[in-house]
Amino acid sequence: MSNLSKPTPPAGGRDALEVEIRNKAFQGADGSRVxxxxxxxxxxxxxxxxxxxxxxxxxxxxxxRIILGLEQQFEGRLRFPDDGARVAAVFQEPRLLPWRTVExxxxxxxxxxxxxxxxxxxxxxLGLDQMRSRYPGELSLGLAxxxxxxxxxxxxxxxxxxxxPFVSLDEQTATRxxxxxxxxxxxxxxxxxxxxxxxxxxxxxxxxxxxxxxxPARVRGIHRLDKPRAERDTRWRETTLSSLAKRYSGVL
Amino acid sequence: MAxxxxxxxxxxxxxxTALKPGVVTAVSLLGLLAIWWVAAEIADSRVLPxxxxxxxxxxxxxxxxxxxxxxxxxxxxxASAFILAMVLGSAIGIALGMSRQADRxxxxxxxxxxxxxxxxxxxxxxxxxxxxEVAAVGAIAVNKIPNVVVTMxxxxxxxxxxxxxxxxxxxxxxxKTLRHVVLPQLQPYFAAASRSGxxxxxxxxxxVELLGRSNGVGFQINLYFQLxxxxxxxxxxxxxxxxxxxxxxxxVQPFEAYSxxxxxxxx
Numbered sequence: 001m002s003n004l005s006k007p008t009p010p011a012g013g014r015d016a017l018e019v020e021i022r023n024k025a026f027q028g029a030d031g032s033r034v035x036x037x038x039x040x041x042x043x044x045x046x047x048x049x050x051x052x053x054x055x056x057x058x059x060x061x062x063x064x065r066i067i068l069g070l071e072q073q074f075e076g077r078l079r080f081p082d083d084g085a086r087v088a089a090v091f092q093e094p095r096l097l098p099w100r101t102v103e104x105x106x107x108x109x110x111x112x113x114x115x116x117x118x119x120x121x122x123x124x125x126l127g128l129d130q131m132r133s134r135y136p137g138e139l140s141l142g143l144a145x146x147x148x149x150x151x152x153x154x155x156x157x158x159x160x161x162x163x164x165p166f167v168s169l170d171e172q173t174a175t176r177x178x179x180x181x182x183x184x185x186x187x188x189x190x191x192x193x194x195x196x197x198x199x200x201x202x203x204x205x206x207x208x209x210x211x212x213x214x215x216p217a218r219v220r221g222i223h224r225l226d227k228p229r230a231e232r233d234t235r236w237r238e239t240t241l242s243s244l245a246k247r248y249s250g251v252l
Numbered sequence: 253m254a255x256x257x258x259x260x261x262x263x264x265x266x267x268x269t270a271l272k273p274g275v276v277t278a279v280s281l282l283g284l285l286a287i288w289w290v291a292a293e294i295a296d297s298r299v300l301p302x303x304x305x306x307x308x309x310x311x312x313x314x315x316x317x318x319x320x321x322x323x324x325x326x327x328x329x330x331a332s333a334f335i336l337a338m339v340l341g342s343a344i345g346i347a348l349g350m351s352r353q354a355d356r357x358x359x360x361x362x363x364x365x366x367x368x369x370x371x372x373x374x375x376x377x378x379x380x381x382x383x384x385e386v387a388a389v390g391a392i393a394v395n396k397i398p399n400v401v402v403t404m405x406x407x408x409x410x411x412x413x414x415x416x417x418x419x420x421x422x423x424x425x426x427x428k429t430l431r432h433v434v435l436p437q438l439q440p441y442f443a444a445a446s447r448s449g450x451x452x453x454x455x456x457x458x459x460v461e462l463l464g465r466s467n468g469v470g471f472q473i474n475l476y477f478q479l480x481x482x483x484x485x486x487x488x489x490x491x492x493x494x495x496x497x498x499x500x501x502x503x504v505q506p507f508e509a510y511s512x513x514x515x516x517x518x519x
Contacts, residue, residue, distance in 0.1 A: 070417050
């Protein structure tokens with residue numbers, strides 16, 4: 001992301017992200033079996049942004065955890081954008097190391113070979129250049145989330161996974177962060193998969209929205225948004241929202 | 253006029269507040285010294301010497317260098333036992349905190365060792381390994397290890413899973429995870445274990461020296477006990493307490509301040 005004005009070269013991996021998960025279940029606290037996912041299958045094209053949306057507790061986060069390798073036991077198949085894909089995650093909570101500064105938190109995520117990478121532009125875009133030597137305890141939630149975004153983009157991932165990255169922020173901060181996300185992501189578009197509850201957010205950010213059913217999750221429908229992000233004005237967003245809300249009742 | 257009159261007053265309050273902690277400590281210690289002195293004068297007995305008598309006993313042994321030699325021997329034993337206990341205790345504690353099976357298996361052992369009296373460990377160590385330095389230091393460490401294990405196990409159980417997952421996703425090496433994710437989380441537990449450790453260890457060290465060494469503060473105290481010289485006993489005790497206080501203020505507290513610098517300060 002060294003030069004924002006140039007047309008951007010394709011980033012990330014050559015292949016699509018392919019996800020197929022069947023019969024994922026958990027052992028409940030009382031020993032009973034809780035079916036989380038019945039069957040989910042979707043693909044995310046290279047350098048495109050997909051969003052998973054569905055009711056609370058339907059297995060969206062579980063899907064992300066499987067993709068991140070944090071849940072090992074599942075039936076199905078994953079195919080990553082490239083071999084040994086570099087995966088970055090932005091979790092619901094910022095998950096920063098409180099005893100390391102903002103800059104150290106970002107640098108620690110870098111692979112050994114890129115230890116000394118120049119992060120100036122990234123910090124500048126995200127408005128963190130004044131914060132580099134602060135500790136996470138001194139930051140607001142909004143700023144901490146920016147640091148989590150910076151960490152994810154700093155490693156130049158071939159797959160970016162975001163789990164409700166803007167939840168519990170006031171609308172103004174969330175809007176600003178969404179703009180920043182799109183700005184940084186557009187500079188180096190990589191395959192991205194986000195989970196959200198917010199259809200508005202999904203419509204603003206995604207190339208593809210995957211609707212999930214109640215638990216155990218199945219794919220309810222996949223909707224593509226072909227309009228370039230720059231041309232998505234308020235009117236287009238409202239029309240899209242209402243047509244999606246009509247088709248997938250209960251998602252708003 | 254009222255404003256002008258108030259300004260210096262509030263300045264003085266600020267000055268007093270800044271001085272306060274030191275003054276309070278000094279007054280408190282002087283008070284203790286005064287109580288001792290008065291009690292010693294009233295008792296007027298060999299078994300409770302006055303502060304000047306203790307000071308002269310101190311100078312007597314300090315002048316020959318004997319006191320410093322025995323202090324150094326005890327300090328050496330305390331330091332080696334401390335390092336041994338912290339390293340072994342932390343390793344075992346972290347392992348037990350991370351593995352539930354291991355914890356279930358070794359928990360009875362831990363309870364057993366926690367409850368073996370220090371004296372038994374010392375006597376057995378001398379019988380089994382002879383009256384030597386290794387047995388002495390080992391016996392002190394074995395007395396302390398179970399306490400370190402318990403504290404560090406608690407720390408390892410409280411490790412933040414979210415941060416561990418973050419480290420996995422970003423492919424931190426095991427060394428990086430240990431250094432930047434795990435150890436900083438264990439730091440408060442480590443500090444607690446070393447605080448309580450160092451005071452316990454030096455108390456046990458004296459018993460070890462009394463029972464089986466021919467030098468050290470414990471040996472000297474035993475000697476002066478035979479001679480019924482309470483002033484010398486108190487001189488050695490206070491000298492060693494002073495050494496421990498210097499370690500606390502010059503090493504432990506600055507290290508702790510450094511390792512918790514990231515914590516937001518409460519106003």
